[in-house]
Amino acid sequence: MDILSVFLTVLVVLNIAFASVVVFLERRDAGATWAWLMVLLFIPVLGFIMYLIFGQNLTRKRLFQWDDIQKIGIEELIARQVEEIKSDHFSFRDSTVSNNKELIYMHLINNEAVLTQDNEIKVFTHGEDKFDSLLKDIEAARNHIHFQYYILRRDALGKRILSALTEKAREGVKVRVLYDEMGSRTLNKRFFRDLIKAGGEVEVFFPSRIPYINPRLNYRNHRKLVIIDGVTGYVGGFNVGDEYLGLNPRFGYWRDTHLRIEGSAVLAMQTRFILDWNQASDSRDIDLEHRYFPEAKFRGNAGVQIVTSGPDSEWEQIKNGYIRMVSSAKESIYIQTPYFIPDTSLLDALRIAALSGIDVRIMIPNKPDHMFVYWATFSYIGEMLKAGARIYIYDNGFIHAKTIVVDSKTSSVGTANIDVRSFRLNFEVNAFIYDVELSNELGNVFLKDIHQSRELTIEEYSKRHLWIRFKESISRLLSPIL
Incomplete structure (x- = not known):
């Protein structure tokens, strides 16, 4: 009984100490603090281990750095757009864009999201249509393919897309694939053996340094981006896997929304991919090359801002x-x-x-x-x-x-x-x-x-x-x- 009393006393003291740490670290968000305190209450000690795995706060840590970003004029363009909006001298193409001036300004100031007004957009709601279009664009690539998904499966669709990417790499197109380790946890580099042999490159976002243990398990790259030749971009909800074609009996038909964009917004998507890639890469950072930011005239007229967010950001x-x-x-x-x-x-x-x-x-x-x-x-x-x-x-x-x-x-x-x-x-x-x-x-x-x-x-x-x-x-x- 004495041993049990000592054990319970130590457990209580440890739990109080752990709770104090949580309160201190999570003081930015009262809701998250109370939720974690509940976990500590019902799962003593183990709850704190869960917090260390799932509850880290990455805010204000600069994870993404790209020193060459000034060279392509993004900072200068943002400063100019901000000043022109503030002084009512910005050239909006139509009233729909100008009526969202405050929203546009907020994204410019807090996210460096450049406003582009020359985009042509196609909407996909069926997986087969989206992936058929994507494969056609991959086959038409001449310079580079930047491919990023949260989930990439080793199933029929995943192999079909990997085969297309490998073929383009053999033709001399620069192919880079970035996937999230947690979302694509069934994958490993062996799956990409032929692509890498053909000259393609593959990186993993926030990989485990120790097998089966990842202290950043709770912070995942959920983005889905494809940029082809700096001219065509894809963004939306579809990942890569047979279930997104409606082939998983558990879910049945998969209803999602994805966009194919042609226009200057693709250059903003390109910037995001390069930042993500360089963060994930230890030695193969993408240097500034003008082929990634081609000068082209687009015929579209849709206004678009590409906005990103993450746990490293001060603002949501x-x-x-x-x-x-x-x-x-x-x-x-x-x-x-x-x-x-x-x-x-x-x-x-x-x-x-x-x-x-x-x-x-x-x-x-x-x-x-x-x-x-x-x-x-x-x-x-x-x-x-x-x-x-x-x-x-x-x-x-x-x-x-x-x-x-x-x-x-x-x-x-x-x-x-x-x-x-x-x-x-x-x-x-x-x-x-x-x-x-x-x-x-x-x-x-x-x-x-x-x-x-x-x-x-x-x-x-x-x-x-x-x-x-x-x-x-x-x-x-x-x-x-x-």
Whole structure:
């Protein structure tokens, strides 16, 4: 009994010490602090080990450095755009762009996201269409292919794309592949043996230095970017794997949204890829070469800013962009997301919009791919129903799109979900689009998807089983660290 008493006393003292450390390190976010304290309370000592693995704070650590960035004139261009917007001398191509002046300025100041106004954009909502287009562009590449995905599978689609990349490498095209170790944890460099032999290069983001132990497990590169010859770019929600073609029986048809962009926005995507690549590479940094930033005249007229965010950032740029879009809405807000776990600031903005008579509609999946996240989503959905929003449960498979459309004039498509992980923990990239035609198209996609969905009413939600209410409550308490 004496030994047991000593053990329990030591355990309590250690837990108090660990809790003090968490409070100190997490003082920037009260919600995350309380969530981690709950973990410590119910899982003493082991909870602190989980915190060390999952709860590190990378804010204000400069992970991405590229000394040559000044040479391509990005800093000068940003300074000029900021000054011209402030002095009302900026040359906006149309009213849709100029009406978002404040949002554009915020992204310029806080994210160095250059505004481009010469883009042509194609929307993909079916995996086969997206990957057929991507493979055609890969086959047409003449100079370089920069290929970055969170998930890259060793299945039929992954092998098909790898074969195409390897063939281009044999032809002398510079091929670089970057993938996230956690998202693509079944991969290893042997999978890329033929590509590397052909002259291609492969890097891994935040790899484990010790097998099966990764102290940065919670901070992953969730971006999906492809840049071909500095002229064509892809960004959106699709990863690379057979399930994204609807071939996984668990999920069925996979509904996602991806963009193919031609225009100056591709150069901003190129900059992001190079920064990510150089961070992951120990000795094969990409030096400044003009072939990566070709001078070309584009025929498109869509306004685009490529906005990135990550745990190394002081500001949550993509989330702040969402809030600004929501706050500017006059008529409608359409949101498609696999996870709906907004923080207080975004939740308040959406509730205020719904309470103000704005047509707020949110579409989520009918099945979970992460259980706690799914039930936390339903907890927040209930609040939006009470505020007057309309909620749709997508029944035709699994919806993975990360899309927001405001007033059919402004939109955002990218990799960021509406949850704390995307806002604070993952490295993400979104295209903020200022174009009526493209935003109308995305809005019509939402309305079309309603025919494959069922509307969840406040009456149905209020009748949910007590067990479901319990799961929602527990999941919501843990939502700041999910």
